[in-house]
Amino acid sequence: MADEPLILGIETSCDETGVGIVRGHTLLADALASSVDQHARFGGVVPEVASRAHLEAIVPTMQRALTEAGVTLADVDAIAVTAGPGLAGALLVGVAAAKGYAVAAEKPVYGVNHLAAHVAVDTLEHGPLPEPAVALLVSGGHSSLLLVDDLAHGVTPLGATIDDAAGEAFDKIARLLGLPFPGGPYIDREARAGDPAAIAFPRGLTAAKDLAAHRYDFSFSGLKTAVARWVEARQRAGEAVPVADVAASFQEAVCDVLVGKALDACRSNGVETLVIGGGVAANSRLRAMAELRAARYGIRVRVPRPGLCTDNGAMVAALGSHLVASGVAPSRLDLPADSAMPLTTVSV
Amino acid sequence: MRLGLLTVLVLVVDSSTPAVTAALVEVTADGVTSRAQRSTVDARAHGELLAPQVDGVLAEVGARPAELGAIVAGLGPGPFTGLRVGLVTAATMSQVLDIPAYGVCSLDGIGHPAAAGEPVLAASDARRREVYWAVYDGAGQRLVGPEVGAPSVAAERARELAVTVAVGDGAHRYADVLGLPLRAEPRYPDPHALAVLAAERIRAGAPGDPLTPLYLRRPDAVAATARKPVLP
Ligand SMILES: [Zn+2]
Numbered sequence: 001m002a003d004e005p006l007i008l009g010i011e012t013s014c015d016e017t018g019v020g021i022v023r024g025h026t027l028l029a030d031a032l033a034s035s036v037d038q039h040a041r042f043g044g045v046v047p048e049v050a051s052r053a054h055l056e057a058i059v060p061t062m063q064r065a066l067t068e069a070g071v072t073l074a075d076v077d078a079i080a081v082t083a084g085p086g087l088a089g090a091l092l093v094g095v096a097a098a099k100g101y102a103v104a105a106e107k108p109v110y111g112v113n114h115l116a117a118h119v120a121v122d123t124l125e126h127g128p129l130p131e132p133a134v135a136l137l138v139s140g141g142h143s144s145l146l147l148v149d150d151l152a153h154g155v156t157p158l159g160a161t162i163d164d165a166a167g168e169a170f171d172k173i174a175r176l177l178g179l180p181f182p183g184g185p186y187i188d189r190e191a192r193a194g195d196p197a198a199i200a201f202p203r204g205l206t207a208a209k210d211l212a213a214h215r216y217d218f219s220f221s222g223l224k225t226a227v228a229r230w231v232e233a234r235q236r237a238g239e240a241v242p243v244a245d246v247a248a249s250f251q252e253a254v255c256d257v258l259v260g261k262a263l264d265a266c267r268s269n270g271v272e273t274l275v276i277g278g279g280v281a282a283n284s285r286l287r288a289m290a291e292l293r294a295a296r297y298g299i300r301v302r303v304p305r306p307g308l309c310t311d312n313g314a315m316v317a318a319l320g321s322h323l324v325a326s327g328v329a330p331s332r333l334d335l336p337a338d339s340a341m342p343l344t345t346v347s348v
Numbered sequence: 349m350r351l352g353l354l355t356v357l358v359l360v361v362d363s364s365t366p367a368v369t370a371a372l373v374e375v376t377a378d379g380v381t382s383r384a385q386r387s388t389v390d391a392r393a394h395g396e397l398l399a400p401q402v403d404g405v406l407a408e409v410g411a412r413p414a415e416l417g418a419i420v421a422g423l424g425p426g427p428f429t430g431l432r433v434g435l436v437t438a439a440t441m442s443q444v445l446d447i448p449a450y451g452v453c454s455l456d457g458i459g460h461p462a463a464a465g466e467p468v469l470a471a472s473d474a475r476r477r478e479v480y481w482a483v484y485d486g487a488g489q490r491l492v493g494p495e496v497g498a499p500s501v502a503a504e505r506a507r508e509l510a511v512t513v514a515v516g517d518g519a520h521r522y523a524d525v526l527g528l529p530l531r532a533e534p535r536y537p538d539p540h541a542l543a544v545l546a547a548e549r550i551r552a553g554a555p556g557d558p559l560t561p562l563y564l565r566r567p568d569a570v571a572a573t574a575r576k577p578v579l580p
Contacts, residue, residue, distance in 0.1 A: 048428065048567035055432050055561070059443050073444050089429045092395045096433045099399035100440030103406075104413045333403055334396045 005077040005324045008065070008101075009317025010058075012094030013086025013114045014141055015039060015050045017057035019065035020314030021076075022321050027124045029068035030307070030314040033057035040181045044171065045140075051089035058097045065313065073105040078330065080320025083111030083348050084341030086141070091337035099333060108330035111348040112319050113341055114311075116155060118277035119148055120322050121315035122304045129302075134158075134271045136262040138286075139278030139310070140167030140182065143258075145216045145265055146343060148275070151319075152326035157343045158265050159216025162205070166254055166280045169220035173227055173250050177243050187247045188283050194248030196285075201253040202226050206260065216261055223253055255286045259293055266299050275302045277315075282306035323347055356417035356550055357383075359405075359441070360539035363398055363434030364426025364454035365472045365517055366391035370401035371539035372409055375418075375550045380543050384408040387536070394430035398437055418447055420546045422454035422537050424562040425480040425494050426472065435559045448556030450546040453494055455480060455516070457537030460488035460545060462515040467491070469506040469528060471499070471518030472536075479518035480564065483509050496564040499525040 004024030011018035015036055021029040035053035039045045066072060081098035084091055095111065102109040119135045133148045135155070143161035164172070167184060174183020179190065204219035205211070227250050234241050258280075266274050274294060280286060287303050294301045308314060328347060335348050360371040371385040386401040406413060421438035424431045435451075442449035459470030463484040471479040474496050481502040482493025491509060495502075499522035506514070506528065514528040517535050534541070543550075 046567055051428065051432065052561075052563075052567065055436055055439075058436060059439050062440075062443065089432075092429060093432055093436050096395055096398065096436045097440045100437040101444055103399055103402055104441040104444035106413065333400045336393075336396050 005321060006071060006075055007317045007320040007324060008076045008079045009313045009315065009320055010079065010081040010094045010098050011311055011313045011316045012054045012058070012090050013082045013084070014090060014311055015045045015053070016311040017054050017061050018311060018313030018316070019061045020312060020317040021065055021069040021071065022124065022314065022317040024321060025123050025127060027314050028071070029065040030312055031061045031065035031068060032312055033061045036182065043175060043181055047087045047089055050087060051093055054090055054093040058093065073101060073107070076105065076107055078108045078110060078320055078324050080110040080112050080316050080323070082114045082117065082316050083335060084114065084338035086114055086339060088337060088339040091339060095335065095337045103333070109333070109335070110320050110323055111331040111335040112316060112323070113343065113346050115142060115144060115146070115343055116151060116346045117315040117319040119155070119275055120151060120319035121277065121308045122275050122302050123322065124308065124314060124318050125304045126302050129275065130273045132269065132271050133273040133275055134262060134266045134269065135275045135277065136258060137278045138166040138258060138280035140171060141165055142278065143218050144343070145262060147265070147269055147271070152323055152328055152346065154344050154346055159214070159218065159261065161218040161220065162214065163219050163221035164224065166218065166220060166258065167278070169224050169254060170280065172224050176228055176231055177241070177246060184280060184283060187251055188285065190244050190247035191251045191285065194242070194244030194246070196248040196252035198242070198245035199230060199249040201249050203253055203257045206257060216265055218257060218261070220254065223250070251283070251285050255283070255289045258286060259290045262290070263293055263297060263299065267297060272298065273300050273302060277304065277309055279310045281309040357411060357415055358418045358420060358543055358550060359402065359416050360420045360543050361398065361402065361434045361438050362422030362454055362457065362537045362539060362542060363394045363430050364422045364424040365536045367536035368394050368397040368401065369537065369539050370398060370405050372405045372411070373540060373543040375543065375547050377551065380540060380547050382540050385539060391430065394433040398433050402437065413441070413445060416445055416447055418550045419449040420542050421449055421451055421559055422457060422542055423451040423559065424454050425474070425496060425564045426454060427475055428561070428563060431561050435561055439559050442556060448554065449559055450549050451557040451559050452542045452545045453482070453490070453562060454537045455482040455494050456490060456545055457539070457542040458516040458534050459484035459490065461534055461538050461541040462531050463488040466513060467509060467511045468531070469502060469511045469514040469519065469526070471502060471514065471516045471522070473518045473521055479522060481518065483511055494562055494564065503527060
């Protein structure tokens, strides 16, 4: 154990400043500072507000992580940092911080892909990931389905949202129902008291004609409009809106599509492991539905605990650890932040 | 801490303008000496350029990072994204090396060295047809600013303060609006000048500053308004 590499991970792609420390597959520290409260009144993440918060948070968050793990930067073998995709200005703070730490402590730095890190974090809970695996990554910023054939060198994108991210749809429907931002946990809570079959909301890109061109893609914009129409029609008729039923039926429609397409991807690629990550993976219905349906096909579902599903530094450290163990070379010191980093790039 | 005859090796960084600068200086009891400097003018590559330049100046003088005794960082004002690169670099290096980091207004790095006996207007480009500006007296002390605004407003204030010359990249860009003679140098914050302005604190071993950027502008963001209905 003690001879496994000690890796530090830095995450700043959206509104969470995260610093994680791992040794091999063992999580030693996961410190987080969030600017989510500063964005609430805007109804979404404001990039400049997030960037300012990262600059203020990075040094104290690093200090907390080092204290929690009982190590110093001199003990660390390599520093990994999210280089993309994400908000350009926010990424830049983390990348510049990682370089500052790397130069001062004379350590190698790895600029890594945020989405691959969402996959890698599961190794901290469930051990090495069998390859190939299929990964479903769903959050406020991304909704992607990928084939993970070699996590150290490149993953294959299968599909992604063509409009809103899944988490964004949760935020918008929460707002429509008068629930706070971010909406995911509130919809989840309301839905527990509701009937998921109460209202038949549409399942985007699941009709035969859509499947031909968008088999593994998602669309949540039509669903969002359908829910808004349904709620407004009730309101105009002077009727009470059954919030729990709307939340449950909306959530059911989202999960139905996510799970259906993810399992289709597993079966058509002969894959027996499905990893789910991103903030929406914390949704209780998504986890339960995925496990229930996957069991029918003998597919194993791996979902990290909710605290590791949302953006954090531990996931970046976990991917860094995998890269070091796989013998991947570090990045150059002039590595750029790339807000549109493609999935085929795991490290730069 | 009294330094006596000791010499402090100081890293200076500034990323508040299109010039990305890293420099090493030596601060002694009676002076500040430049040892190495790398500066690249590229407004879009602050994040890529700064760390290799820090590495480069250290290599050039054959020093390890652990030999640094202090860091000086330009606090801006400047376009936010680039400005943060210098400040986060200074803050993180100061944390690792356990040495103080001192902040200096970046415009002082232009206006202070340019004010040779006469009052001067220092300006850098703030984009959106505005400048970041400040006015310095003949001894290089800042009288007004830093502020952000239209070049015409800066020109008017400069006239009121009997300014006779303008300096800095922003002054060159809006020379016609300012209507003042231009001084060619420094065009961008001069790292030697930034170190000189922090030298007293370095010699005294003063505690480091929180490196808070001089943003001068609020983030562009509007509070969420009422949702538009989807029904006609
Ligand atoms: Zn994420």
